[in-house]
Amino acid sequence: MDGLYGDSTRSVKAVSPEEIPGAPIAAPPVPAAAYHIPSSEDDSLDSYGRYHNPTWRQLESALAELEGAAAALAFGSGMAAITSVLRALVKPGATVVVPADGYYQVRRYATDSLSRQGVTVIEATCAEMVDAATAADVVLAETPSNPGLDVVDLHHLAMTCRNRGAILVVDNTTATPLGQQPLSLGADLVVGSATKMLSGHHDVLAGYVAGCHTEQIAAIENERRLTGPILGALEAWLVLRSIGTAGLRFERQCQNALAIAMTLHSRPAVRSVRYPGLTDDPSHEIANRQMKRFGGIVAVELENAAAVHSLVHNSELFVFATSFGGIHSSVDRRARWGDPVPEGFARISAGIEDTDDLITDLEQALG
Structure with a gap:
């Protein structure tokens, strides 16, 4: 039935917690840095705020629902999400394509940081992206591009990446999951700045990654755990509350x-x-x-x-x-x-x- 719902219904359902008698309809934030560890020392439970947070999990569930993904990960900003994906997936000796006509900070990170680690960086416009992908290991596309609003043919790009064996990551910030579904068009991962339309009130910074490949999500989650670009619990709650509208x-x-x-x-x-x-x-x-x-x-x-x-x-x-x-x-x-x-x-x-x-x-x- 979910596929038949309109966007406002999808947004409300995405942030609706499990119905438990006596529980609040809107889940409160859980601003915890440390948790009681059971005597069994069960690693599947919450233990430390840089690793787990119940508010993250609800937000990540909502983001995955909206993007049509199996899982999502929340980050402290859209750039934190993008750089974590690139660090996790792009290794020395690899070739990565980044948007020449997209968000300028992404190009700066690729040229200032990845290039120094032995990564070949190719900058390609929306019109050049498909051709550039034939020589890439990881492709990061942004569509519509920011700020010029050119559009990449995602299905064509995804098929090119698949034939090459490359990973396709799509920045879905400008379109939002309510305007475009990159995963359904063949992308491996979606990144986005939830600072923009999803939170939508000019008052919180947040980012996310969503996808369906377990090993990719696990690698990015490990990168988040090691480097710490996490989203605060209160910020996660603000984004979660905003998604409903x-x-x-x-x-x-x-x-x-x-x-x-x-x-x-x-x-x-x-x-x-x-x-x-x-x-x-x-x-x-x-x-x-x-x-x-x-x-x-x-x-x-x-x-x-x-x-x-x-x-x-x-x-x-x-x-x-x-x-x-x-x-x-x-x-x-x-x-x-x-x-x-x-x-x-x-x-x-x-x-x-x-x-x-x-x-x-x-x-x-x-x-």
């Missing part, structure tokens, strides 16, 4: 993003707009095949940096902030962070404001 919030964010993209598309002063949900977007055909929803992010190029600042200054609803996926609509000029984009390029994250209000505000802010 993720379906509602993401539906509104996608609705607002499409309206924003269409409004920007009609303005002569706007140099370019990217949103996979626009029918004339270069990525629309592939996105339409593999995405259920097109996400809450719009990429836009205005004349220059001053035009981006003017947009935010004139707006009553768009805040100037980095990150994305929260309840507030926001604008982030990406060149300031070192992304290889024009000075007037901005990533707009649609919030959950009423669509008509948001578009009215955007139109007056553009002038």
Whole structure:
């Protein structure tokens, strides 16, 4: 029956604990660093907060449910999740492909850290990813890419990786599991920043890994245990509580993003707009095949940096902030962070404001 449920129902069911008479409907956080060890010294029970936590387990169960995975692991941030996967799976002498047009910190980690360990790092754009995978041992793809919103054909990429014997890891942050299911398209692992749409309130950092291969999950869990990039129990509880409304919030964010993209598309002063949900977007055909929803992010190029600042200054609803996926609509000029984009390029994250209000505000802010 689960496959027939809508996204809001899936979100609520994912965070619903087992029904036990007298127990709370919403499980409380368990902020424990140490636990009573039974005289049997049973290793399967909780013993130390860096190894186990009941709140983690409930969050991980919810994340696995949403991603269609057998298991998930929670981390202190999306970058902690990604770097733990790469450390666990990429060995000296191996070749790894990372997104050339994706989140810039991933490229920095690969070139600054993995390269020094004897790993060959290949940077590939979404368009180059399939060809690059023919020479790789591990491929990390991000789709839609952040911030340009290009899309990778995940089924094609997965088949290429399988023929090569390579591991395919997909960063599902921008799409979320409510917009895209990489594991069903052939990916081995999914990574994501739960800081963004899943928590969605600009108040917690979290990341996760999800997959169906027991040995891969075990290797990554061991890496987490040894290096300690864990998620605090209270933070895990905040993400868990937020997931229950993720379906509602993401539906509104996608609705607002499409309206924003269409409004920007009609303005002569706007140099370019990217949103996979626009029918004339270069990525629309592939996105339409593999995405259920097109996400809450719009990429836009205005004349220059001053035009981006003017947009935010004139707006009553768009805040100037980095990150994305929260309840507030926001604008982030990406060149300031070192992304290889024009000075007037901005990533707009649609919030959950009423669509008509948001578009009215955007139109007056553009002038």
